[in-house]
Amino acid sequence: MAVPASILLLLSRAVVVLGAVRGSVGSAARLAARQSGPTVTVDLSKTYQTMDGFGTSEAFQRAVQMSKLPETEQRRALDLLFSTTRGAGLTILRNGIGSSPDMSSDHMVSIAPKSPGGPTQPLVYAWDGSDNKQLWVAQEAQHTYGVQTIYADAWSAPGYMKTNGNDANGGSLCGVTGATCASGDWRQAYADYLVRYIQFYQESNVTISHVGFLNEPELTTSYASMRSNGQQAADFIKVLYPTLQKANLSTTVGIACCDAEGWNDQAGMLGALRAVDDYIRVITAHAYTRRRRTSTAPGPRPGTRTAASARA
Numbered sequence: 001m002a003v004p005a006s007i008l009l010l011l012s013r014a015v016v017v018l019g020a021v022r023g024s025v026g027s028a029a030r031l032a033a034r035q036s037g038p039t040v041t042v043d044l045s046k047t048y049q050t051m052d053g054f055g056t057s058e059a060f061q062r063a064v065q066m067s068k069l070p071e072t073e074q075r076r077a078l079d080l081l082f083s084t085t086r087g088a089g090l091t092i093l094r095n096g097i098g099s100s101p102d103m104s105s106d107h108m109v110s111i112a113p114k115s116p117g118g119p120t121q122p123l124v125y126a127w128d129g130s131d132n133k134q135l136w137v138a139q140e141a142q143h144t145y146g147v148q149t150i151y152a153d154a155w156s157a158p159g160y161m162k163t164n165g166n167d168a169n170g171g172s173l174c175g176v177t178g179a180t181c182a183s184g185d186w187r188q189a190y191a192d193y194l195v196r197y198i199q200f201y202q203e204s205n206v207t208i209s210h211v212g213f214l215n216e217p218e219l220t221t222s223y224a225s226m227r228s229n230g231q232q233a234a235d236f237i238k239v240l241y242p243t244l245q246k247a248n249l250s251t252t253v254g255i256a257c258c259d260a261e262g263w264n265d266q267a268g269m270l271g272a273l274r275a276v277d278d279y280i281r282v283i284t285a286h287a288y289t290r291r292r293r294t295s296t297a298p299g300p301r302p303g304t305r306t307a308a309s310a311r312a
Contacts, residue, residue, distance in 0.1 A: 052091075052092075052149070053090070053091035053092045053149060054088070054090055054091065054092065055090050055091065055094060055149070056081055056090055056092075056093065056094070057093070057094035057095075057096070058093065058094070058096070058132075058133075058134050058137050058138075059095065059096025059134075059153075059155075060096060060106040060107075060108060060223075061103070061106045061107075061108070061132055061133070063132060063133035063134045063136065063137045064103075064132055064133045066133070067133045067136065078137070078140050078141075078144070078145070081141075082140075082141050082144075082145035083145060084145075090147070091148070091149060092147070092149040092150075092151065093137070093138060093141045093147055093150050093151070094151045094152075094153060095131075095134050095138065095150065095152045095153065096108045096132070096134070096153065096154075096155065097111075097152050097154035097194065097197050097211075098110045098111065098131070098132060098154075098224075099154060099155060099156040099157060099158050099159070099167035100113075100167050100224060101113040101158075101159075101167075107224070108132050108155070108224065109132060110126075110167070111125055111126060111127055111131070111193070111197055111200065112124055112125050112126065112158060112193060112196075113126055113158070114126075114160075115158075116189075118184060119174070119183065119184045119185055119186045119188065120184070123189060123192060123193060123196070125196060127200050129204070131201075135201065135204055135206065138150055138201065138206045139204065139205070139206055142206055142207065143205070148207075148209065149209050149210070150201075150206065150207070150208050150209050150210070151208075151209065151210040151211075151212065151256060152194075152197060152198065152201070152208045152210070152211050152212070153210075153211070153212035153213075153259065154194065154212065154214070154215070155167075155214075155215040155223070155224035155225060155226070156168070156171075156215075156224040156225055156226040157173050157186065157190045157193070157213075157226060158193070159171075160183075161173060161174055161186035161190050161193075162174060162181075162186075162226060167224050167226075168221070168222055168224055168225060169220060169221070169222065169225065170219075170220030170221075170226065170227045171226060171227065172226065172227050172232060173186060173190060173226060173228070173232070173236060174186040174187075175187040175235070176228070176232035176233075176235040176236055177231050177232055177235055178232065179232065187235065188239055190213070190236070190239075190240075191236070191240040191243040191244075192243060194211055194213060194240065195243050195244060195247050195249065197211075198247075198253055199247065207252065209252070209253065209254065210253065210254045210255075210281065210282060211253055211254075211255060211256065212255075212258075212259055212284065213233075213236060213240065213257075214233060214258045215259045216259060216260060216261045216286065217229075217233070217258055217260065218260060218265050219261060228258065229269065230258075230268070230269030230270065230272030230273050231272040233258050233269060233272070233273060234272050234273055234276045237255060237257065237276040237280065238275075238276060238279075240255060240279075241255060241276070241279040254280075254281025254282055255279055255280050255281055255282075256280070256281065256282040256283075256284045257269075257273065257280055257282075257283065257284065258273075258284065258285075259285065259286060260284075260286065261286050261289055262285065262286060262287060262288055262289030263285045263287065263289075265285070265289065266283065266285035270283070
């Protein structure tokens with residue numbers, strides 16, 4: 001199956017700025033030499049891949065660092081990121097949905113840092129109206145600069161929802177295939193957690209357009225990380241989608257999956273994700289590992305966008 005033409009680029013901890021290359025021609029001879037080089041022909045009648053936009057991420061307290069600048073420098077930084085006349089005019093913002101119990105180091109603090117005692121107990125939220133200063137940047141991006149694509153992505157579920165009891169160092173979400181925990185099945189609680197995050201932003205007049213629940217799920221890292229294969233991701237999506245529906249968010253917030261380290265790894269998850277392809281709006285991946293030259297893995301379903309995203 002052919003990969004859809006439209007590609008959504010979500011670049012994390014990186015800003016792509018398209019600039020003009022300035023130079024000078026010192027002599028007629030140099031000019032002639034340049035003109036005699038290869039000719040590039042642009043055929044405007046043909047359409048290839050469509051770029052939906054370029055963006056940046058404020059995960060791992062990047063927004064906190066920006067907030068420490070003097071007010072004039074804050075505005076200058078925002079202009080450089082999002083202004084179409086004074087900066088890069090970026091149109092995508094990627095948030096990190098926190099899972100850590102505190103903000104030590106550059107951790108992203110959870111909106112429900114303490115276990116309620118079990119998966120059937122109501123989560124105890126601790127929304128601070130800041131979200132690691134990400135809310136402020138999101139408000140500016142959306143309302144001052146017109147950014148409409150805001151991708152909220154979690155690196156991990158809170159530690160008490162996982163097999164290893166920690167939001168870092170891998171572990172899997174309790175309740176997905178092959179991840180049994182004495183405390184029970186935490187899939188619904190995690191879905192509720194993500195939906196509540198979206199609602200906190202909604203209440204602060206920011207509309208989130210996409211939500212993700214994994215980041216590089218094939219890796220175990222010393223910071224927030226959660227392991228998952230395609231089947232396990234599908235197990236959770238079967239819970240997340242109806243939870244979005246119940247909250248009247250399924251038509252405005254698209255599920256993104258699964259931000260694998262490379263397209264090779266992401267391709268390996270697609271077969272299992274077929275079971276939930278009607279629930280997924282964007283297939284996401286990073287580009288840290290080599291591309292697969294040939295693949296027998298099924299491609300995305302028609303109408304599903306693909307996305308390239310860099311590590312945060």
